[in-house]
Amino acid sequence: xxxxxxxxxxxxxxxxxxxxxxxxxxxxxxxxxxxxxxxxxxxxxxxxxxxxxxxxxxxxxxxxxxxxxxxxxxxxxxxxxxxxxxxxxxxxxxxxxxxxxxxxxxxxxxxxxxxxxxxxxxxxxxxxxxxxxxxxxxxxxxxxxxxxxxxxxxxxxxxxxxxxxxxxxxxxxxxxxxxxxxxxxxxxxxxxxxxxxxxxxxxxxxxxxxxxxxxxxxxxxxxxxxxxxxxxxxxxxxxxxxxxxxxxxxxxxxxxxxxxxxxxxxxxxxxxxxxxxxxxxxxxxxxxxxxxxxxxxxxxxxxxxxxxxxxxxxxxxxxxxxxxxxxxxxxxxxxxxxxxxxxxxxxxxxxxxxxxxxxxxxxx
Numbered sequence: 001x002x003x004x005x006x007x008x009x010x011x012x013x014x015x016x017x018x019x020x021x022x023x024x025x026x027x028x029x030x031x032x033x034x035x036x037x038x039x040x041x042x043x044x045x046x047x048x049x050x051x052x053x054x055x056x057x058x059x060x061x062x063x064x065x066x067x068x069x070x071x072x073x074x075x076x077x078x079x080x081x082x083x084x085x086x087x088x089x090x091x092x093x094x095x096x097x098x099x100x101x102x103x104x105x106x107x108x109x110x111x112x113x114x115x116x117x118x119x120x121x122x123x124x125x126x127x128x129x130x131x132x133x134x135x136x137x138x139x140x141x142x143x144x145x146x147x148x149x150x151x152x153x154x155x156x157x158x159x160x161x162x163x164x165x166x167x168x169x170x171x172x173x174x175x176x177x178x179x180x181x182x183x184x185x186x187x188x189x190x191x192x193x194x195x196x197x198x199x200x201x202x203x204x205x206x207x208x209x210x211x212x213x214x215x216x217x218x219x220x221x222x223x224x225x226x227x228x229x230x231x232x233x234x235x236x237x238x239x240x241x242x243x244x245x246x247x248x249x250x251x252x253x254x255x256x257x258x259x260x261x262x263x264x265x266x267x268x269x270x271x272x273x274x275x276x277x278x279x280x281x282x283x284x285x286x287x288x289x290x291x292x293x294x295x296x297x298x299x300x301x302x303x304x305x306x307x308x309x310x311x312x313x314x315x316x317x318x319x320x321x322x323x324x325x326x327x328x329x330x331x332x333x334x335x336x337x338x339x340x341x342x343x344x345x346x347x348x349x350x351x352x353x354x355x356x357x358x359x360x361x362x363x364x
Contacts, residue, residue: 049353050089051236051335054081054102056112057229058281058327061345061361074111075359078349081105082359085233086351095237096157099132099245103153106231107247110192112347113229115151118190118249120199122206126190127254129263130156130247131167135271135333136239142263144169149177150185153247156263158182167263190249202253230262232269232279234331236353242331244269244277244293251284260284266294273333275301276310281346282319282326290319296330307331311338 056078066074085102089095107115118126130152131142141160144167149155155177159168168176178184230248237243246269248262261268261284268284270293271277278293287293292314299310311330319326320342327341327348335353339346339360349359 048238048240049236049335050086050238051331051337051351051353052082052085052089052098052102053234053329053331053337053339053350054078054085054106054348055230055232055279055281055327055329055339056106056347057231058325058341058343058346059229060343061347063362066361071361074347074361075349077106077109077111078347078359079357081233082349082351082357085235089235089237092238094239095235095241095243096132096134096245098235098237099233099243100153100157102233103130103231103245103247104151107151107153110194112231113195113249114231114247115249116190117192117195117229119195119229119252119254121250122199122203122253122255124199126187126249127257128152128190128247128249129259130245131263131265131269132156132160132245133243133265133269133271133277134160135242135244135273135277138272140166140265140269140271142167142265142269143173143177144259144263145257146170146173146177147187148174148184150183150189153245155182156245156247166265169259170257195249195252198252206253230268230281232281232329234271234277234279234329234337236331236333236335240273240333242271242273242277242333244271244279246279246281248281261287261292264288266291268293270294270297272297272301276307276330276332278311278328278330280326280328282341282343283324286319286322286324287326290314290322290324292319292324292328296328300332307336308338308340312340315340315342 081102085098088098088101106112110117113119127145129144133140139160141156143155158180232246234244246262267288268280275297280287296310296314325343327346330338337350339348345362351357
């Protein structure tokens, strides 16, 4: 209304100065433009801030077992995924768009344990899991043990938006995804030599164990690095909404249809605008038992503590003493970011509300 009144006043003023000298006309035009310029400035200054954080897995990651070339590759991948997600946020897109854009890139990279580059099951296949959740209405979607969906995070979002369910698994999840136009691919698409070699080492170790089942394998510290590589994204979008997404290939040599924490809402993924959004990576059995993602948010909400304090408490003081290793990325509605982990390293990066970018691997 104020702009409309200003426009009407300017039209009257310009008509009144129609035959005035040029200098007078220029001054009048400038004064008429002032309300519009102020409006544009105020609109820009009130635009909500955006932020994003990404992880590419936590585990036995040290300078000793990661060459300079490999380190550069991982940092470039995290950096690219950050840019893809942040671009969506900067355009005012929904946070879920940013999450899917970033995770799709990571799923298509052979560097991570998600999509191409996913670890092998004991039987030499790939079973993929993914989940996504938005914090404004607590809507969530997940898929588990899918074998021929190129980008599971896309299927997870479809479950949330196009079904009445939260989680679908196996053949049913694949049927639903394909009926909704998700790209299908052969299971061999996810093959990589590095992951195949890891499977052979794991199976050799299992065969040497007195226990035929996976218990000894799960508890063996040598295989810590085979349990990590999950990818995840958390965001604060221009609407003030926070969201989270996670995608994984699970654990090397997993058997019997094992499903970890990544597709389980509350364990590997959680988002609530009243507290925080979390994506986890690590030894899934522990993240499930301790309901890690939701616990961090609950501590913020009910104990009235900061995101950093809640995240550090759960990862270092609750999870680690119980034997659970891994880490999380989290963001709150103000754009505060936390990325704690209790392993030697975690591929991670963030762009905060001021536009500052960070890409890290090792402990600070």
